[in-house]
Amino acid sequence: MKKYISIEKYLKQEKNKPKRNHKIGDYFLLGCCLLTFTFSLFKIIKWNIDNFKIHKLNKEIASNIEIGSDTLDGELVNPPLDKNSNYYYYASFPLYDVDFSKLISQNKDTVGFINIKNTIINYPVVKGSDNSYYLNHSFDNKKNSAGAIYMDYRNSINELSDNTIIYGHSRKDGTMFASLRNTLLSSWQENKDNYVIYFKTLKENMLFQIFSIYTIKEETYYLKTSFSTKEEKQKWIERMQNRNIASLNAEVNINDKFLTLSTCLDTRGGRIVIHAKLIKMRKIE
Numbered sequence: 001m002k003k004y005i006s007i008e009k010y011l012k013q014e015k016n017k018p019k020r021n022h023k024i025g026d027y028f029l030l031g032c033c034l035l036t037f038t039f040s041l042f043k044i045i046k047w048n049i050d051n052f053k054i055h056k057l058n059k060e061i062a063s064n065i066e067i068g069s070d071t072l073d074g075e076l077v078n079p080p081l082d083k084n085s086n087y088y089y090y091a092s093f094p095l096y097d098v099d100f101s102k103l104i105s106q107n108k109d110t111v112g113f114i115n116i117k118n119t120i121i122n123y124p125v126v127k128g129s130d131n132s133y134y135l136n137h138s139f140d141n142k143k144n145s146a147g148a149i150y151m152d153y154r155n156s157i158n159e160l161s162d163n164t165i166i167y168g169h170s171r172k173d174g175t176m177f178a179s180l181r182n183t184l185l186s187s188w189q190e191n192k193d194n195y196v197i198y199f200k201t202l203k204e205n206m207l208f209q210i211f212s213i214y215t216i217k218e219e220t221y222y223l224k225t226s227f228s229t230k231e232e233k234q235k236w237i238e239r240m241q242n243r244n245i246a247s248l249n250a251e252v253n254i255n256d257k258f259l260t261l262s263t264c265l266d267t268r269g270g271r272i273v274i275h276a277k278l279i280k281m282r283k284i285e
Contacts, residue, residue, distance in 0.1 A: 070094055077281055079091070087279055096205075111151055148168075161257075164257075165259075168263050184213070214273055215273070224236060258276065
């Protein structure tokens with residue numbers, strides 16, 4: 001049988017209990033809070049410093065380049081038989097010309113320049129000896145969390161791979177590859193003229209037609225640079241086309257050369273991916 005006691009007796013017992021010493025635990029908790037606050041403050045300050053530096057660098061880059069339309073037209077690459085194909089509409093666009101000799105003198109890793117309509121993507125492209133260095137080094141080779149726009153180290157500019165891959169961070173301030181988010185919007189997709197990517201290297205001036213836009217969790221399959229067999233390449237093409245979320249109406253086959261752009265979608269490993277095929281090119285002597 002449960003024994004009950006009076007409220008007066010209960011309060012007296014509680015009063016006489018030895019008091020616990022909470023000082024050590026309280027100090028530990030306070031210390032953890034201070035460390036977390038300090039670390040968060042440091043990250044915010046560092047991000048803003050990197051942000052200021054990258055904006056300043058981008059302005060400097062813009063002042064060091066001359067941009068215009070290429071007065072010389074390029075050759076059509078793997079043209080379809082159907083003359084009503086969108087291919088010929090985009091192939092009529094003039095090539096995007098950039099004199100980036102000053103950029104090469106600033107960074108010997110410069111391999112090209114990329115531009116996409118109705119985005120702020122208008123950047124030099126670098127290539128390192130791995131895919132890690134330019135994740136946290138800017139175009140001027142200084143440590144910066146914004147990184148740079150860079151080509152996969154497995155690719156070559158001397159001879160195009162089956163799939164040339166270009167990476168860039170998606171910065172919250174809108175710089176680097178952040179404006180690739182525009183391509184997910186119906187307002188961007190409704191403008192037919194947006195579906196081209198201009199990419200000039202030291203060897204070639206090129207125009208690509210976008211054939212797939214999508215988001216996906218982090219993976220390596222879409223990052224293939226070459227294919228062992230025609231069957232393997234065809235399988236890759238079909239999978240990339242099936243992922244597409246836009247009305248692009250682009251014809252793609254195993255004779256095409258591809259350009260892939262990849263950036264972060266979120267902090268959980270999501271990616272925004274764009275695939276395009278080469279449709280016009282002019283060799284640079």
